[in-house]
Amino acid sequence: MPSHTDSLPEQQTQSAAIHSTLGIVGAGAVGCFLGAVLSQDKALAVQFFGREALAIEFAAYGLTASFGGQHLTVNAPAFFTSMVSLIECDVILLTVKATSLPHLIPQLKKFIRPDVPVIALQNGVGISVMLENELPNPIYRAIVPFNVVKTSAGTFSMASGGDLIWPQSEDNRLQYLAAIFARHGLPLSIAADMQAVEYGKLLLNLNNALNAISDLPLKQQLQNRDLRQVLAAAMQEWLHVCQALQIKPGSLTRLPNHWLPTLLRLPTPLFKVLAGQMLRIDPFARSSMWDDIQAGRRTEIMYLNGAVERLGIQTGVATPVNSAIVELIKHLEQGEKLSLSPLALKQQLLGH
Ligand SMILES: NC(=O)c1ccc[n+]([C@@H]2O[C@H](COP(=O)([O-])OP(=O)(O)OC[C@H]3O[C@@H](n4cnc5c(N)ncnc54)[C@H](OP(=O)(O)O)[C@@H]3O)[C@@H](O)[C@H]2O)c1
Numbered sequence: 557m558p559s560h561t562d563s564l565p566e567q568q569t570q571s572a573a574i575h576s577t578l579g580i581v582g583a584g585a586v587g588c589f590l591g592a593v594l595s596q597d598k599a600l601a602v603q604f605f606g607r608e609a610l611a612i613e614f615a616a617y618g619l620t621a622s623f624g625g626q627h628l629t630v631n632a633p634a635f636f637t638s639m640v641s642l643i644e645c646d647v648i649l650l651t652v653k654a655t656s657l658p659h660l661i662p663q664l665k666k667f668i669r670p671d672v673p674v675i676a677l678q679n680g681v682g683i684s685v686m687l688e689n690e691l692p693n694p695i696y697r698a699i700v701p702f703n704v705v706k707t708s709a710g711t712f713s714m715a716s717g718g719d720l721i722w723p724q725s726e727d728n729r730l731q732y733l734a735a736i737f738a739r740h741g742l743p744l745s746i747a748a749d750m751q752a753v754e755y756g757k758l759l760l761n762l763n764n765a766l767n768a769i770s771d772l773p774l775k776q777q778l779q780n781r782d783l784r785q786v787l788a789a790a791m792q793e794w795l796h797v798c799q800a801l802q803i804k805p806g807s808l809t810r811l812p813n814h815w816l817p818t819l820l821r822l823p824t825p826l827f828k829v830l831a832g833q834m835l836r837i838d839p840f841a842r843s844s845m846w847d848d849i850q851a852g853r854r855t856e857i858m859y860l861n862g863a864v865e866r867l868g869i870q871t872g873v874a875t876p877v878n879s880a881i882v883e884l885i886k887h888l889e890q891g892e893k894l895s896l897s898p899l900a901l902k903q904q905l906l907g908h
Contacts (some may be wrong), residue, residue, distance in 0.1 A: 762881075
């Protein structure tokens with residue numbers, strides 16, 4: 557599993573980045589937050605690629621990353637609304653949502669030089685394969701276990717705990733970026749097996765869709781046993797698929813993964829005692845998939861519960877709960893209202 561990185565070979569990596577240019581493709585919550593941290597390094601030129609509204613906001617307010625009591629600011633971030641300048645970049649952080657990738661890939665193919673490493677930070681499974689099929693570049697995965705939210709104009713804040721999980725690599729460009737994160741105090745772990753981390757993150761992200769379907773704040777949702785039983789069943793299906801694939805998903809919580817379904821199924825008073833940490837969340841926080849539904853955007857469902865369904869078919873493991881969740885999200889994406897009580901949802905998905 558991930559190991560901590562206090563002693564990166566900094567001297568060795570320093571030389572790699574002098575006059576290097578980093579492209580953040582998809583200037584949104586994750587891209588702006590990480591880009592602001594990386595911009596603190598004087599030897600690295602950071603360029604942001606995103607929408608015009610954000611360029612205007614940056615011009616007025618600059619960009620700030622806020623975490624652990626620090627505020628790292630960039631006064632005039634280099635911002636592009638066209639992908640043409642990607643040709644200048646020596647390393648790319650890909651931070652669009654997974655749903656934007658199919659549309660974006662032709663432009664990446666056109667403008668990113670083929671030797672340039674691309675580090676994809678999306679949630680979900682199936683990202684690397686999609687990129688590797690389309691791009692000649694070395695593709696890496698990194699995983700963001702914490703939440704990032706925009707807290708005011710130009711300011712992106714870490715809203716929960718967890719280490720950025722970065723791929724172990726011989727490539728000194730990746731090592732150099734890890735050294736910058738570490739130097740500026742961003743909690744960071746290095747992992748040799750990013751597929752295990754990606755699969756472990758998916759286990760936790762299976763709740764995103766259920767939160768959107770329940771239409772409740774996360775804290776309230778997790779205090780409802782009917783909804784926890786549905787989540788436990790969805791997680792159990794993914795763990796069975798991983799077993800069939802002979803992949804051991806990395807654990808991103810203090811508990812071993814296989815205990816999570818058992819913990820979730822406990823009666824609520826006991827769950828509250830044992831899962832105190834899990835419930836220490838903003839009482840109004842909801843999943844980003846709930847936000848996507850409210851905004852009428854397509855969700856990342858096909859890379860989350862949809863990936864469980866897809867790999868379940870591939871391995872011959874039944875995944876009826878995740879399939880039903882995918883279908884309900886598709887209805888919500890069409891603008892339909894579900895109005896299912898937690899008990900009705902459990903009866904519909906678990907059949908009891
Ligand atoms: N935010 C979090 O706390 C968090 C935590 C862990 C993991 N993640 C994962 O990280 C990924 C990014 O999430 P996010 O919350 O940072 O998303 P986001 O805020 O929506 O950022 C992505 C940005 O990229 C822009 N974009 C997409 N296609 C573009 C294009 N062709 N040209 C220019 N700009 C383009 C989007 O604009 P439009 O919206 O206009 O398309 C959006 O502003 C997702 O896979 C998410 O699941 C997020």
